Amino acid sequence: MTNLAFDIAADGDDATTRPPEARPIPRITIQAFCDTPEIAGTIETAAMDRRMSRAHVKVHTGGINAATEFYRSAPTPNLIIVETQMEVDDLIVALDSLAEVCDAGTKVMVVGHSNDVRLYRELLKRGVSEYLVAPIEVMSVITVISGIYHEPGTEKLGQVYAFIGAKGGVGSSTVAHNVAWTMARLIGSDVILADLDLPFGTAGLDFNLDPAQGIAEAVFGADRLDEVLLDRLLAKCEDHLSLLAAPAALDKAYDFGEDAFDQVLEIVQGNVPTVVLDLPHQWTAWVRKTLIAADEVVITAVPDLANLRNAKSIVDLLKQARPNDTPPKLILNQVGVPKRPEIKPDDFAAALQITPIATIPFEPLLFGTAANNGQMIAEASAKTVISDAFTDIAQVVSGRKELKKARRRGLDLAPLLQRFKSKPKAKAKAKKAS
Ligand SMILES: Nc1ncnc2c1ncn2[C@@H]1O[C@H](COP(=O)(O)OP(=O)(O)O)[C@@H](O)[C@H]1O
Ligand SMILES: [Mg+2]
Numbered sequence: 001m002t003n004l005a006f007d008i009a010a011d012g013d014d015a016t017t018r019p020p021e022a023r024p025i026p027r028i029t030i031q032a033f034c035d036t037p038e039i040a041g042t043i044e045t046a047a048m049d050r051r052m053s054r055a056h057v058k059v060h061t062g063g064i065n066a067a068t069e070f071y072r073s074a075p076t077p078n079l080i081i082v083e084t085q086m087e088v089d090d091l092i093v094a095l096d097s098l099a100e101v102c103d104a105g106t107k108v109m110v111v112g113h114s115n116d117v118r119l120y121r122e123l124l125k126r127g128v129s130e131y132l133v134a135p136i137e138v139m140s141v142i143t144v145i146s147g148i149y150h151e152p153g154t155e156k157l158g159q160v161y162a163f164i165g166a167k168g169g170v171g172s173s174t175v176a177h178n179v180a181w182t183m184a185r186l187i188g189s190d191v192i193l194a195d196l197d198l199p200f201g202t203a204g205l206d207f208n209l210d211p212a213q214g215i216a217e218a219v220f221g222a223d224r225l226d227e228v229l230l231d232r233l234l235a236k237c238e239d240h241l242s243l244l245a246a247p248a249a250l251d252k253a254y255d256f257g258e259d260a261f262d263q264v265l266e267i268v269q270g271n272v273p274t275v276v277l278d279l280p281h282q283w284t285a286w287v288r289k290t291l292i293a294a295d296e297v298v299i300t301a302v303p304d305l306a307n308l309r310n311a312k313s314i315v316d317l318l319k320q321a322r323p324n325d326t327p328p329k330l331i332l333n334q335v336g337v338p339k340r341p342e343i344k345p346d347d348f349a350a351a352l353q354i355t356p357i358a359t360i361p362f363e364p365l366l367f368g369t370a371a372n373n374g375q376m377i378a379e380a381s382a383k384t385v386i387s388d389a390f391t392d393i394a395q396v397v398s399g400r401k402e403l404k405k406a407r408r409r410g411l412d413l414a415p416l417l418q419r420f421k422s423k424p425k426a427k428a429k430a431k432k433a434s
Contacts, residue, residue: 021143021146022051022139022142022143022146023051023146023150023156023157024050024051024052024053024054024146024157024293025051025052025054025055025142025145025146025149026054026055026149027054027055027056028054028055028056028077028078028079028149029055029056029057029058029077029078029079030047030055030056030057030058030077030078030079030080030081030145031057031058031059031060031067031076031077031079031080031081032057032058032059032060032080032081032082032083033060033061033062033063033064033066033067033070033080033081033082033083034059034060034061034062034063034081034083034111035062035063035083035084035085036083036085036134038134038135039083039111039134039135039136040059040061040083042135042136042137042138042141043057043059043081043141044057044059045138046138046139046141046142047059049138049142049322049323049324050292050293050321050322050325051142051146052142052145053293055145056077058077063082063083063084063085063086064082064083064084064086064091064094064095064098065094065097067080067082067098068094068097068098068100068101071098071101071102072101075103076101076102076103076106077106078105078106078107079106079107079108079109079129079145079148080098080102080106080107080108080109081108081109081110081111082098082108082109082110082111083110083111083112083134084110084111084112084113085112085113086112087114088114088116088118088119088122091110091112091119091123092122092126095108095110095123095126095128096126099126099127107129107148108127108128108129109128109129109130109131109132109144109145109148110123110128110130110131110132111131111132111133111134111136112131112132112133112134113133113134114133115133119131129148130144130147130148132144138324139324142324156273157266157269157270158192158268158269158270158271158272158273158274158275159273159274159275159295159296159398160265160269160275160277160293160294160295160296161179161274161275161276161277161294161295161296161297161298161397161398162277162279162290162291162294162296162297162298163175163176163179163276163277163278163279163297163298163300164279164281164287164291164297164298164299164300164314165281165299165300165301166281166299166300166301166302166306166307166308166310166311166314167281167301167302167306167307167310168281170281170300170301170302170307170333170334171300171302171333171334171360171367172278172279172281172299172300173195173197173201173202173203173206173278174206174367174371175298175300175331175333175360175390175393176193176276176277176278176298177193177202177203177206177207177278177376178376178377178378178387178390179276179298179390179393179394179397180193180241180276181237181238181241181376181378181390182378182387182390182391182393182394183274183276183394183397183398184237184238184239184240184241184274185238185240186391186394186395186398186400187240187273187274187394187398187400188240189240189272189273189274190240190241190242190271190272190273190274191240191241191242191272191273191274191275191276192234192241192242192243192244192268192271192272192274192275192276193237193241193242193243193244193276193278194215194243194244194264194265194268194275194276194277194278195214195215195243195244195245195246195278196215196246196261196277196278196279196280196287196290197246197278197279197280198215198216198219198246198247198248198254199246199247199248199249199250199254200246200248200280201245201246201248201278201280202248202371203243203245203246203278204235204243204245204246204248205371205374206370206371206374206375206376207235207237207243207374207376208373208374208375209235209237209243209245209374213233213245213247214233214234214235214243214244214245214246214247215233215244215245215246215247215264216246216247216252217229217233218230218233218244218264219256219260219261219264222260222263222264223263225263225264225267226267227267227270227271230267230268230271242272244268256284256286257285257286258285258286258288258289259286259289260286261286261290265277265290265293274398277290277294279291288317291314291318292318292321292322296328296329296397297314297318297328297329298328298329298330298331298357298393298397299311299314299315299328299329299330299331300331300333301330301331301332301333301348302332302333302334302335303332303335303342303343303344303345303348304340304341304342304343305343307348308343308348308351308352311330311352312351312352314328315327315328315352315354327354328354329354329357329393329396329397330349330352330354330355330356330357331356331357331358331359331360331393332345332348332349332356332358332359332360333360334360334361334362335359335360335361335362336361336362337362345359357392357393357396357397358389358390358392358393359389360386360389361385361386363386366380366381366383366386369381377390378390
């Protein structure tokens with residue numbers, strides 16, 4: 001039978017469980033004819049997943065005979081999903097009638113209620129693409145459709161890892177650049193780093209390159225963009241690392257619509273297996289959309305109250321918008337600034353209920369030297385602790401290594417917020433009283 005033996009973590013906050021390989025579904029039309037509300041509901045939920053955002057899905061009631069009736073007078077979509085409770089012989093007759101009204105190229109997937117090998121073989125013989133046995137999981141539907149439309153040998157879309165800071169200046173770009181560089185060395189296949197902070201991005205500086213317009217030409221000329229033009233816009237940093245640099249010029253304003261980066265990202269993803277996005281700390285429609293669509297989101301935060309509040313907002317939004325994905329990854333950065341009060345990293349992590357994949361100390365000399373010399377951390381110092389952290393991040397984010405199971409300890413955010421808020425008030429009161 002179809003391989004559906006995987007488990008999705010129910011609580012979703014476990015960084016060690018990885019959903020099965022389901023790549024974004026292309027721009028296809030899918031129509032489902034369902035016998036039961038459960039299957040109709042599952043397909044409707046699947047249609048809302050980020051991987052299905054390009055597909056057009058419509059769910060009808062009525063099973064296979066309703067489908068056959070419907071398509072006598074309507075063109076068939078790319079994929080028809082039919083649910084059926086029929087026994088083998090009736091089902092085969094019904095499928096043959098459906099086949100008569102199907103246009104060439106239409107694929108059929110059947111959801112049945114009987115776990116019968118003979119049935120499965122008969123269906124495959126008749127050209128049915130997949131047979132699933134009810135009840136079905138949301139991710140199973142997506143994975144199976146993904147399998148139908150990404151046959152082995154066809155080009156796979158690259159994985160997209162989006163990096164964003166919980167506040168500005170927390171080191172999200174520094175982390176993104178070092179991780180992209182480490183991934184290129186570690187994985188040994190091509191990585192594109194796209195600097196999406198168009199007015200102020202520092203990727204060009206960090207790699208000591210003075211490249212052309214890069215991302216700006218790509219996004220403003222999206223309708224002309226193809227592999228050849230993309231190749232021209234990329235600046236080579238390393239053997240396997242190329243940069244789509246930000247213009248870092250203020251002659252234009254960069255007010256983009258929600259879909260502005262869709263085409264660029266699709267072409268970039270079609271060209272390399274790994275894409276690292278350095279997102280600015282902004283909340284625009286396109287930033288939000290890009291985060292929701294990414295395969296992994298990495299939030300970098302400094303352990304203070306504003307970072308905690310913002311990180312929590314981003315985590316909550318992503319959990320709600322990506323119910324079938326693992327939560328974002330968290331990196332605590334610039335930990336241990338002298339004389340600066342901090343929320344303890346453990347408390348910070350517990351409040352978010354996410355174990356950080358790395359905790360990076362505040363090392364102004366090292367980071368400052370690397371930044372001013374246009375070097376990566378590993379190039380600027382032989383000291384390994386911090387470059388080891390980037391290796392860990394690269395491995396965990398790309399799924400090559402699992403995060404060690406850490407203590408799970410829930411912590412209510414409210415008292416923590418209260419404790420930090422009440423301090424200055426208490427001081428003010430004390431002042432008044434004196
Ligand atoms: N762990 C660290 N210790 C000291 N300085 C750091 C650290 N991480 C980043 N920085 C510095 O912080 C500044 C802001 O970093 P940047 O990556 O541009 O932040 P963001 O992209 O979040 O705005 C840079 O000067 C960078 O070198
Ligand atoms: Mg930045």
